[in-house]
Amino acid sequence: MTTDQITELVVDIARRARIASLGLATLSTKTKNRFLNELADRLVEETHSILEANALDLQNARSLELSDPMTERLTFTPERIASMAEGVRQVAALPDPVGVEIERLSPPKGFDLRKIRVPMGVIGIIYESRPNVTIDCAILCLKSGNASILRGGKEAFHSNMKLAAIIQETLRANGIHEDAVQFIPTTDRWALNVLLKQDDTIHCIIPRGGESLIRFTVENSRIPVIKHYTGVCSVYIDARADPDMAERIVINSKCQRPSVCNAAENLIVHQEAAAHLPRLAKALHDQGVELRVDTHAKALLTASGLPLVDATAEDFATEYTDLIIAIALVPDLQAAIDLINANS
Known part of the structure; x- marks a missing residue:
């Protein structure tokens, strides 16, 4: 893809995520939890196809000469997929944060002021290596009423694409806008540059990865960034x-x-x-x-x-x-x- 094509792709993904976020903000708790529980079931059902996609990433890891720990970080097993699915069920069991009143003030002259939790809108998440992060980020954003745009690392591209497909199939099956969770389908670095400039449609960026990725994000983003640098x-x-x-x-x-x-x-x-x-x-x-x-x-x-x-x-x-x-x-x-x- 050319840089112009990548720009067009990312801008369109962000625009569609913003549209999806408007409906997602008022989605019922029942619908969100039904989606999450069905997603957990579908992940287990799709174990074989997830492992097939992951095998392509592990083959690429060998050609990239990744270290053993980094390769291990990429690796799915049936047990890890089952654990990932259980994590989805645990998020489904959490209280819905949307609409919760967290503070109330009653100043003079009859005002009734309340602070209520509402979704942010569209959250862009950039991460490296571990493909289970695709599921983690998607479900946490959706439970909190936020649309998400996910940009994973090249090392886990095939695994991430498969997981994104499962997520979107489950969204459609539950009548939820499929653009509520989108994965950027290219490993080209230019996509990240474009994503970080979409401040008219994306409300927050969260980088998860090494210090170099996080510093690049902070230095190039027009969008507010929630960050850390190193976790020692x-x-x-x-x-x-x-x-x-x-x-x-x-x-x-x-x-x-x-x-x-x-x-x-x-x-x-x-x-x-x-x-x-x-x-x-x-x-x-x-x-x-x-x-x-x-x-x-x-x-x-x-x-x-x-x-x-x-x-x-x-x-x-x-x-x-x-x-x-x-x-x-x-x-x-x-x-x-x-x-x-x-x-x-």
Whole structure:
């Protein structure tokens, strides 16, 4: 597609989303919840076709030489699809936020002022890698009465297109405007540039991904952006920590799914719990985790024979999404808090 064709496509998607949002804002709770429950059922029914689409993305991941954690981030399994469907049912069970009165004032002269939750309108969401985000974003927007325009990463394009098709089929089956949820059907970066300029039809942009994507969005958007930059998660081992529990928590938080944004990136250990550190470091190493250590942790761990990498200040502020962890030994709780606050 040429840039002119992409521009025309994105402008039309935004225009249609705005039209759909007007009806969606007053959609009944019953209709929204019926759609969500049917979508959950349909996701399970379409497990085979979702896995077929996902296989194309995994094949492309190999050609792109994505890291193992990033490839894992892309991967669907029947269990993950079932879990995704259960998440949709959980959103259906949530109270409808639309129309809820959150504040009331009765100033003089007979005024009756009320603050009531209403939909924003059209929300554009830009994200990377994980295809389940397509479902997460679509259902949360729809439950809150908002139309959504979804722009996923090239790595998950086939999976996202399949999920978007299932969503739109379910919208039509429930008499909901099919433009209430739309996926931008191109991986061309120009589509993102155009999307960020549609301030006459889109009311909010939410980027979900790495820092470079979020900064690009903030610097190029005419539309208000809800953002974060990096999500650096830390595990702190206190002086009174139970060593068995500490090991289970550290291994789970780092190794269960290192590619997700809530995986641990830093391990901070109170000096009075230093005796536990060799055990924790070995357990991490046995799981294939690279250990980046500050000078105090290195002094303690050198005799262990484990391979160690000297940590820099930047390491404690890095979201690795990989089997890497930065380790610090600190004198007290306040030092741990200071380290976390400085890097989170």
